[in-house]
Amino acid sequence: MDPNNDRSAGWLAFSGVVLLIGGLFALIDGLVAVYQSTFFAATAQFVFSDLNTWGWIIFGLGVAGVLSGLAVFTGSQVARWTGVLVAGLGALGQLLFAQAYPVWSLMITGVYFLALYGLLAYGGRQSVAASSSSSDESRDERASSDVSDLNDRTRRAA
Numbered sequence: 001m002d003p004n005n006d007r008s009a010g011w012l013a014f015s016g017v018v019l020l021i022g023g024l025f026a027l028i029d030g031l032v033a034v035y036q037s038t039f040f041a042a043t044a045q046f047v048f049s050d051l052n053t054w055g056w057i058i059f060g061l062g063v064a065g066v067l068s069g070l071a072v073f074t075g076s077q078v079a080r081w082t083g084v085l086v087a088g089l090g091a092l093g094q095l096l097f098a099q100a101y102p103v104w105s106l107m108i109t110g111v112y113f114l115a116l117y118g119l120l121a122y123g124g125r126q127s128v129a130a131s132s133s134s135s136d137e138s139r140d141e142r143a144s145s146d147v148s149d150l151n152d153r154t155r156r157a158a
Contacts, residue, residue, distance in 0.1 A: 011123075016073045019065055020066055022115060023064070023090070024062065024066060026094070029059075030056065030058035034056060034059065046096070064090070065112075068086040083119050094108045
């Protein structure tokens with residue numbers, strides 16, 4: 001087995017788990033913001049709207065994070081790029097939500113950045129490794145069929 005392929009598969013699995021956990025944390029964060037707003041800083045000033053609106057935004061990003069985290073486990077490139085998009089939007093959303101609960105929002109932003117790193121740095125290697133191994137196999141099959149064709153022609157000539 002190729003250690004680089006093992007490393008990329010490990011990072012993709014890690015990214016899926018981290019995206020799933022970040023999504024679950026965002027779900028909880030969003031619901032708490034909607035239903036128990038006294039938990040957050042009372043003096044928070046948001047870019048637009050209020051804590052209730054940001055709670056629903058964070059909740060929606062959490063749902064997207066959970067779904068894309070699960071989709072990353074399929075190994076699809078579409079799921080990978082969806083995970084990149086959701087992790088980027090989730091990190092941005094948490095940064096904009098940081099006025100309400102700064103330390104927690106920055107921690108979740110870090111979680112999303114870990115998912116981004118794994119999906120961007122190692123996501124393409126798995127597909128490249130898979131395509132190169134399949135091309136190696138097809139090349140080996142062609143070479144063995146060429147040898148058998150040569151043997152057949154040699155037997156017919158004799």
